[in-house]
Amino acid sequence: MAVAPESVPRHIAIVMDGNGRWASKRFLPRIAGHKQGVEVLKRTVRACVLRGVQVLTVFAFSSENWKRPADEVSGLMEILVVALSRELNQLKKEGVHLQFIGERESLSERVRNSLLEAERETADNRKLILNVCFNYGGRWDVVQAAQALAAAGLPITEESLARNLATAAVGDPDLIVRTGGEMRLSNFLLWQAAYSELYFSHVLWPEFDDAALDGAIQAYATRERRYGMTSQQLPGTSHTAT
Ligand code: IPE
Ligand code: IPE
Ligand code: MG
Numbered sequence: 001m002a003v004a005p006e007s008v009p010r011h012i013a014i015v016m017d018g019n020g021r022w023a024s025k026r027f028l029p030r031i032a033g034h035k036q037g038v039e040v041l042k043r044t045v046r047a048c049v050l051r052g053v054q055v056l057t058v059f060a061f062s063s064e065n066w067k068r069p070a071d072e073v074s075g076l077m078e079i080l081v082v083a084l085s086r087e088l089n090q091l092k093k094e095g096v097h098l099q100f101i102g103e104r105e106s107l108s109e110r111v112r113n114s115l116l117e118a119e120r121e122t123a124d125n126r127k128l129i130l131n132v133c134f135n136y137g138g139r140w141d142v143v144q145a146a147q148a149l150a151a152a153g154l155p156i157t158e159e160s161l162a163r164n165l166a167t168a169a170v171g172d173p174d175l176i177v178r179t180g181g182e183m184r185l186s187n188f189l190l191w192q193a194a195y196s197e198l199y200f201s202h203v204l205w206p207e208f209d210d211a212a213l214d215g216a217i218q219a220y221a222t223r224e225r226r227y228g229m230t231s232q233q234l235p236g237t238s239h240t241a242t
Contacts, residue, residue, distance in 0.1 A: 003051075003214075007221035011055040012048065013173035013196070015188050016041065018180030018204030031075040036206035038083045045096060047210050048128060051217065055129045055170045059188050063103070063137030077107075080134065081114045088121055095127025101166040102136035103144075129170055138190030141166050167192055175220045179205045179212075197223045 016037055023033030041058060048056045061076055091098060100115045107115075115134070145164035149156050162168065172192040176185075181202045185193060199216045201208070224231060 003217050003221045005052055008052050008217060009174035009197075009220050010053070011057065011171060011173045011175075012053050012216075013057040013059075013176045013189055013192075014044070015059045015176070015178040015180075015186065016205040016208075017178060017182060017186075019206055021180065022204040022206040030072055031079070033206055034076055034079050038079060040206055040208055042087065042090075043210070044208065044213060045091075045128065045130060046094065047213050049094060049096075051213075053128065055131065055173075057101070057131040057133060057167065057170070057173060057189070059133045059136065059186075061102070061134045061136070062187055063135060063140055064187060066106075066135075077111055081111060084114045084118045088118055091118075091130075092122055092125065095125045096122060097125040097127075097129045098122045099129060099131045099169075100134050101131050101141075102134045103140055104135070106135060131167065131170060133188070136166070137187040138185070138193075139187060141189075142191055162191070165191060172196060175199060175216065177201060177216045179203050179208050195225065195227055197225065 019033030019037045020030040021033070022036065023030050026032075045056060060080070065076070066073060098118045100119065104112055104115070142161070142165070144166070145161050146156055148164045149160055154160055167189070172194070173189065173196045176189065176193055176196045177199045178184075179201045181200070181204075183200050189196075197220050199219050201212060201216065203212045224234070226234065
């Protein structure tokens, strides 16, 4: 079942969860699941471009993931740096504009430099914005926005705070997908999720294929986004699947 182009979410956000369980099921180290997760992210980026999604925001490392065993944390840092150097040319060819969202000071200089290089090299790309949330937490985001306003002596309002969030340039996600079966946000985009449609999939992230993505987009297309209004107040039927 195809979804009408106007019913495809402009901005999809994904909590890419389930890498560790995928690896454990195969008697592999957890890090093998994270590596497979990168492959699936590459495929998902391509699928989103083909479906006309404009912004893809993915949760790659949370503020709380530092609590994991040291070798898993360092493995995740290594995977990020290696994946960026390996995939940068392809991402450029595909027209992907990479942006990293999260607290950077706690990252090593090597990691920080590779993020900066990827952002610089893809800055002119216009097909899809790929926001990678790395060392990101929704609470951190709200606090850093409030601190920026306080430091500038500006009033804190819903509008001014939203303008200072790490995602200000891309707006709120229309659809938030979480793979791996858990039904929680785990500190992802707390403010921005206020009116996002939520979709929870049991599929582990390393197995999340185009059909699974289409399932999420189709579910989104059937939702009625009322924003507090009644059905009767809404214009047209822009979310009807065809
Ligand atoms: C998500 O997969 C990736 C990160 C949090 C970095 P997990 O590593 O959380 O996988 P599970 O939830 O343990 O299966
Ligand atoms: C959320 O997954 C973070 C990422 C996917 C990067 P977690 O696996 O860290 O979430 P919890 O701990 O199960 O809530
Ligand atoms: Mg997890």
